[in-house]
Amino acid sequence: MNAHLEDLSPQPLWHHFRILCETPRPSGHEAALVAKLEAWAESRGLAHDRDAFGNLRLRKPATPGCEGAPGVILQAHLDMVAQANADYPHDFTRDPIDTHVVDGWLHARHTTLGADNGLGVAAALALLEDDDLEHGPLEALFTLEEESGMGGALNLAEGWLEGSVLLNLDSEERGEVFIGCAGGADVVVEAQLPTAPLGEGETARQLTLTGLAGGHSGIDIHRGLGNANRLLVRVLRALEGLDARLVSYRGGTLRNAIPREAFATLALPDEALFAAERRIAELQAELRSELAGVDEKLRLTLGEVDVMPEAALVAQASRLLVAALHAAPCGVERMSVTVPGVVETSNNLGVVSLDGGAFHLCALVRSLHDSATANLVDRFRGLFELIGARTRVENAYPGWTPQPDSELLARFRRLHRQQLGSEPVVQVIHAGLECGILAGKYPHLEMISFGPLIRGAHSPDERVELDSVSEFWMLLRGLVASLAEG
Known part of the structure; x- marks a missing residue:
């Protein structure tokens, strides 16, 4: 070969x-x-x-x-x-x-x-x-x-x-x-969130976001590329009005690669399925329009699940988790003044997962100033403490x-x-x-x-x-x- x-x-x-x-x-x-x-x-x-x-x-x-x-x-x-x-x-x-x-x-x-x-x-x-x-x-x-x-x-x-x-x-x-x-640091967030069985009149659907280009979380972070985790969380946020509950989630594979794909399983009321499908089509058009010129191949689908899950996050935990992820820093935080044209501080929501109520996030914070890295890490800690999650820092480097x-x-x-x-x-x-x-x-x-x-x-x-x-x-x-x- x-x-x-x-x-x-x-x-x-x-x-x-x-x-x-x-x-x-x-x-x-x-x-x-x-x-x-x-x-x-x-x-x-x-x-x-x-x-x-x-x-x-x-x-x-x-x-x-x-x-x-x-x-x-x-x-x-x-x-x-x-x-x-x-x-x-x-x-x-x-x-x-x-x-x-x-x-x-x-x-x-x-x-x-x-x-x-x-x-x-x-x-x-x-x-x-x-x-x-x-x-x-x-x-x-x-x-x-x-x-x-x-x-x-x-x-x-x-x-x-x-x-x-x-x-x-x-x-x-x-x-x-x-x-x-x-320099940079990995921010790891973990929590065990409460779940409840799917009720009568609830069914599960697989939400899939694919087709993004992905890229390097440092040198490509300023290009406006789509981050699959950031975008799918936005979709989840938009579906909350339909009483959707999050069952599981998988997005990104490396903390230093801009995620190209993300997948979520949702519990939805039977009567909300048609509205959810219609909203998904609208959101796909919205996102493609916003990402025109950089990530136009985005594909968003809502489909059947292979195995019907037994439980999903309780409604409050689902809302709080989606809200925290929606508010989390992602992308360019600040451009450098002393080195024009260079990103000073950024964050990549690299790997996110939820399985059986066990939530895991690994983000990569970068900055030309070690103090700015520490500050952005602390913002993560403060945000996710609001939902009872534990935050730790790994692999910090100057x-x-x-x-x-x-x-x-x-x-x-x-x-x-x-x-x-x-x-x-x-x-x-x-x-x-x-x-x-x-x-x-x-x-x-x-x-x-x-x-x-x-x-x-x-x-x-x-x-x-x-x-x-x-x-x-x-x-x-x-x-x-x-x-x-x-």
């Missing part, structure tokens, strides 16, 4: 990316890939070790004569977001990613591609085996569980890395270089403070002008790069982040522009060579 990748340029990079595509690596399941990389390092005579969490480091000594050059750390994460279209059976722990090229872009069939951050990993591996490149001491740091909560970076061993320069290879824009990023005057950035800008004839755009990203966490553990590091052009990350629409990969490789190789020159 994926043999066509061997024909793409730069061939060494695409060869390694093919191996990544054919080695399942969702978050928490990176062990098989780690074993392959260790075996590859052994075959190349490269030193390798892991820290206590399992993060992998490969090392290559400097080219003779370049021993005094600054040590360079090539950093990328091994895991990928596991998202597939609902009607496509794919086991991300066993099945390979099936890729194809369309009009100069590499796609996967019906699943995420894993270019985020597989191309960064592939580029680091290709650089390590490049015997024609003159370089200083090289370390390739491959972290684990980035997509599920920055676990690898948060648990990275201190005093382990040796380099003084870190190149993060996890950015997704052509012609841009990143020098800062948002932002990456920009250093616009760094020598590393100046060197990259000169190289970009020389190789591509243009000035790179210096950016701060509203996403959780691992750089902020790494800077906290290794404050002496100079860091920048760059990468190829990726669109639709964290969704089955993920794709990468082939020409941008060639540029990315040329810049990476040129920068490492430049650092070896002093």
